[in-house]
Amino acid sequence: MVDHGFVPVRAKLIEVAAFLDRVERYAVADDFRCAALRRAAALLVDGRPARARRILEQLSDPTTRPDAVSSGKAALGAWAGQPPSAKRKA
């Protein structure tokens, strides 16, 4: 499992790190998607299982009612609202 999976995943982890460096160099690290990515990345090392599920949940819209109007055809990858955990820290 490790022999097969380690090198490709190592490469993806470095891509994440390089992306976070890049958005800082370009001064766009405050974009809500970049902030969501940093919060999600913290879940990788919290020592708890089901990381993939929990990261997907953290990036998801937590509301429950259908929206009155569409904000466009394409999803953005992270919810533009603040998650409850971020609000508590603010």
Place this chain on the structure above:
Amino acid sequence: MRYIEPHGHMVSRTTDDYQAMVTAGCQAVCEPAFWAGFDRGSAAGFRDYFRQLTEYEPARAAKFLLPHYSWLCLNPKESEDLGLAREVLALIPEFLGRPNVLGIGEIGLNRNTRNELRILEEHVALAVRHDQLILVHTPHLEDKLKGTRLILDLLRGHPGVRPGRVIIDHVEEHTIQQVLDAGFWAGITLYPDSKSSPPRAVDMLEICGRERIWLNSACDWGVSVPLAVPKTALEMRRRGHSEDFVDAVLFRNPVRFLSQCPKFALRAESAG
């Protein structure tokens, strides 16, 4: 190896893809109605598309000896215009008797709006009225979790819906269990940048079981890999899963679901 591609938008693909799929062991391809990348301007545009899905594309696939089936609907990306959507819904029944039509799909939600939900409800009612199988698209990225919950609520609230005749597609780690727990089938879509990768798909199979799950490439005009399903067999074998496991997930499971439509020609005996 034999497999079914239960969700491929072949009108977007080249004949080279048909050749590669057949060479890899594809026994049948099923094509849900889809968004063209732009909003169609009239119901007449949809009529032409439904003719393409039920006349032209099966003939193109037949040149490669590949049975081609289709699902019909208006994609949720185009359901904001309620007037047009209802015109298209009214067209669908005249195509349901075509020999390659398996059911209504891929219906569902895109941005989880009220209008999308209304049109989804009308599609479900149409499917129930005509005793059709249902293929449901769940939204992308941050909208998937909420959309899946809305879809499950709607389907569970409809007295005519039989969960065993409905597949909810594009599940990921945060949605698969609730779909299976509600008695529906779950589809895992293999995409390079979104949805699921082959390793994650096999993780989900290991964690959730293989009972009511199929894999698909959902290959279309975007970033997608028509051979993603057979390539996932390699990931299964690398982990030590048996050939029976591979065959169950890639062939027998989709055959079991799709055979609920009498028009699907690969029968249980060929499914082993």
